[in-house]
Amino acid sequence: MGAYTGLSAFPITPCDADGRLDAAHLRRLLAPLVEAGVDSIGLLGSTGTYAYLTREERRRTVTVAAEAVAGRVPLLVGIGALRTDEAIRLAQDAKAAGATAGLLAPVSYTPLTEDEVFAHFAAVAEEGGLPLVIYDNPATTHFRFTPSLIGRLARLPGVVAAKCPGPAPEEAAQTVAHLREAVPEGFPLGFSGDWNATEALIEGGDAWYSVAAGLFPEPCLAIVRAVQAGDAARARSLDGAMAPLWDLFKAHSSLRIVHALAGAIPPRPILPLPEEVRARALAAVTRLEGRAPAR
Template sequence: MHAISGLSAFPITPSDAEGRVDAEGLRRLLERLASAGVDSIGLLGSTGTYAYLSREERRRAVAIAAEAVDGRVPILVGIGALRTDAAIRLARDARAAGADAGLLAPVSYTPLTDDEVFRHFEAVAGKGGLPLVIYDNPGTTHFRFSPALIGRIARLPGVVAAKCPAPVLEAAAAGVTALRDAVPAGFPVGFSGDWNVTEALIAGGAAWFSVAGGLFPKTCLAITRAVQAGDTAQARALNAELAPLWALFQAHSSLRVVYALADHLGLCRAEPPRPILPLAPEIRDEVVATVRTLNLA
């Protein structure tokens, strides 16, 4: 596959109370992304609640997505698991079902050391048969990569990109530079954390791994394309318009907010997997009212 860059849109994975993926709902979400022209789709990411789905349903979600997208957009698939052997099996499942790359987070219960995480990536890259994206999401895994560890893993055969939390605004340039200096030349380092990403892209980030992009791809593409065109003023202006959405994400979690919005938009009827609860009705009303004031597409 081509080097990962631009907008990678991360949708929810709609499912029923038993954890069975809603095929039609997922197809509607993915068609919205593919038709908008996103650069890749991040299926079964943290927003896609991969950790709450069985191996069978994860495999089924990839197969549904591969059929729906039909080669129009690369599909990056979450393959994180507590055990290395389980992550290897998930990588093989994803590849067989049509994934283009795997998103590997160091999921843990016992806190992991840097060497343990390196060996985990080494094993999955060597035996999983799927190109890997380093998935740094300390808010869910409680493990934070150093630039040195990112650089060490980036040199493994089969590791093709990194997804890192965007630095806070005042540290964007220094944070992006530290990561880019740690990895081989040309190795793509992209960022998540929607409210901070625009500055990380301007500072040299290769990709935006976006929760908002999973619902509003055209809006997020406009920011991404402005950065790629060198129009930083336009990118910042468009990002500033989304400040109310970013505030909702930070106050209530982006996961709960996008579940409410997917339902409001009629794209699918899904609630987050238990024990995660939907937003309370008064907060949902606030979310919907706020989004109605924004020009989102």
């Protein structure tokens, strides 16, 4: 599969309490993803807490990951920042460290207009040196892309794919169709939001940008491969088996759950989950894979 199709696994960025990368832990998290054969790795996404890290730690994370995967899996790297010039520098850093593409979210404090987001992408695409994946995550950025804006951006040189929020299952067909109408033919459309991703794939999505796959690549890969084989019934059945994990994600946030499962400290002010919630999560995923996740 290509870098912008199939399963993209999004691991956490394990750090100490001061926000310094735990390189050995990151390598342990990446090794099973490479071994499983994920189609790409989404580094420094929202689950990878890019917004909480310094430029230096972000650069170091990409360097460590690029050395660990050694070209075997494409690396899609979050380069979002409040300022356009900073996003350009982050793109340049990521490229120099070995990234395949940049995941660009329109991070903002002052709400952005569509024209401002378009100009932001145009500048980073031209000056950053990396192919860009449109990163639509309104829950964190408070900006939602319209299909028409995604269509405009998809025609910019250097913008190569889109990562969109997974729609509710009953809206998946219409959402994918509207996006397909807006973008050039063959432009890869991927979806996040693990509990909604399967239906988006069945309705024609090209990629699943998955938090769960950052710790549990095999069951997530099985869903993607079932969809690619045209077996929607099997994909839905496999997705249903992951419902306990999806319920925990929805109740406590996927970021908090995967940090707890990986034995990692979330960046303050995010607090670790209570032990009883962590125990429930461990029980759920042990049933899912028959073993606890690597830590």
